[in-house]
Amino acid sequence: MYTYLLNRRGHYHFRLRVPSDLSQVISSAELNKSLKTKDLKEAHLLARHYLQRIHTIFSLFRAGYLDHQHVKEQIDCVLGRTRNKPESLKATAEVPASLSTYPTHRLSSIISSFISDKQMGWSLKTKMENEASLRLLLDVIGDGAIENIDRKTASLLRDALCILPANVYKVLPGIPVSRVLEELKTGCSSHPPMSTTTVNKHLSRFSTLLAYCVREGILRSNPAEGMTLKRKRKADEERKAYSPQDLKMIFENLRYHDSEPERYWIPILSMYTGLRLDELCQLYTEDVTEYDGVHCISVADTQDKKVKTLSSRRIVPVHPRLVKLGFLAYVRKAKANGQLRLWMNLKRRDADGYGSAYGKVFQRFNRKYITNDPLKTFHSFRHTFANSLKQQGVQESLIAEILGHTNPSITTGRYGKRFQPRVLLEAIKKLEFELD
Known part of the structure; x- marks a missing residue:
């Protein structure tokens, strides 16, 4: 029972x-x-x-x-x-969480219904991020009637977000957001504001909430539509690729230890596969296997793994350099020992998956041995990978499939099948990093 x-x-x-x-x-x-x-x-x-x-x-x-x-x-x-x-x-x-049955359409009531309706399709991390954004929304504009939210309200929210620090509840615990805003506006307090990207994430979640209200018949239109800020940098400038010298320094400073194999293999794997940090950290030994005679890494949302989008489900061939360095030998040994996951030291966190702790480890290594450039992070491996293939003349649709992006071509994306493993391997073979 x-x-x-x-x-x-x-x-x-x-x-x-x-x-x-x-x-x-x-x-x-x-x-x-x-x-x-x-x-x-x-x-x-x-x-x-x-x-x-x-x-x-x-x-x-x-x-x-x-x-x-x-x-x-x-x-x-x-x-x-x-x-x-x-x-x-x-x-x-x-x-359905029918909002018409609420005695009043208070913002807090709408948020409760919205989260309840949406959370079954959200990961825990997405749920926590939305809750954080909507809590901030409540604290900035107050718990009034949702019908009173207009374009002016949305503009005031955007202006407030532009001066508030990121993680305001951690940076200034116990201080009401209204007081924080007042002190920031009068110059009595000084904290670095959140980034444009973070502001836009909050605004996007606000807009999604109001779009939900439109669908439920509570609002006639979405007053927050189109309120996001323009980026100050182009998309390709938000993260930098590693330079050849950076890659050489990374390779020279990586040391293999049987007790911590992930510290050696994960950066090198990202360099030669373009996989995201979370995709690498959550791998099982069975995810490294042969497809049509080609050794590949499978990226999927089976077991306790997750993928960013549907396009992220894919196979990525193992570069010959990885074979030469001993990666397949490491996998065979792990399988022979009955090891289920590739990196047994990494523990899963409900909201962040397997990658959170290792990301911090790599960032310390990155800052100590490689660079202090804030635009160069673990994700720079992915930029390096994509840019290297692009400079070698690899077609965009091939790069998109290897990276797990939506195919940029409507025609080939809708009607074309996925590339064969051998075709993907030939593209990846064009990667040449001078690490020795």
Whole structure:
């Protein structure tokens, strides 16, 4: 029996014990709701809906979005919403967060519904990022009626974001955002502002929230549409490729140790495959295998792995230089030892996957031995890889497939099949780095 279901005289009820940290907010020890069904499967689906909605409200309260009164109001709203048994099980499984049933369209209520609706399709990291952006939104413009948000409100938000520091809650803990803004405007406080990229991420999430309101019939138009800032640098200037001298210094300073093989192999693999940091750090031994007689690395979202986009699912041939350096021998040994993952030292973090800790390790190495240029990071390997293939005359669609980008050509992207492994290998063979 599911712990959140209770059978009373043949009818199922939803039951959830109130967490201890919310006992002062919610007077009862348990939340209850009759599901008006005798069918266990249907009751489970209904209860899962209520569980998801209420846990979202709890999370928003803990993150500082909602005060005590709003928590009570939203829980009452959720538990009082479904009066009749749905016409079909499908309808039950997809109970929409209909915003028209909210007594008022307070911004916090809309955020709660928005997150609840979207979170099933989000990774934990995406959920946390959206929650952080929307918390900041609430603190800047206040918890008023969503209908009162107009173009002027969106402009004021953008202006505020442009002067606020990144990670304001960590940089200035315990200080209300309104006070931080006041001190920044009057010159009483001085902190580096967040980057244009970060401002645009917050604005984009704000716009997505308002677009959701348009779809739900709450707003007629999206006042935040087109509010993002123009980038000060061109896209190809936001990260720099490593120079030949940088690559040589990296290779010379890398040292192989049996106890920490990832510190040696991951930079070199990125150099010769163009794989992202997370893609490399999450690899399993079975991901290195043969396709049509070509040794390849498979990038997929199987097991506990994730990919950035659907286009990121791909195979990338192993460069002959990697074979010469002993990478395939390392993989064979790992498989023979019963090792499931390539890098057993790396631990997965729910929000960040396997790459977070190693990224910090590499950045210390990068700054100590290679460069202090802030535009040169681990991602520079990917830029180096792409630029090197481009300079060798490799066609753009080939580079896009190897990197896991959407095919830039509509015709070949829609109607053409993926390149054969041998075709990809011939392209990768054109990479020539003078490391010795």
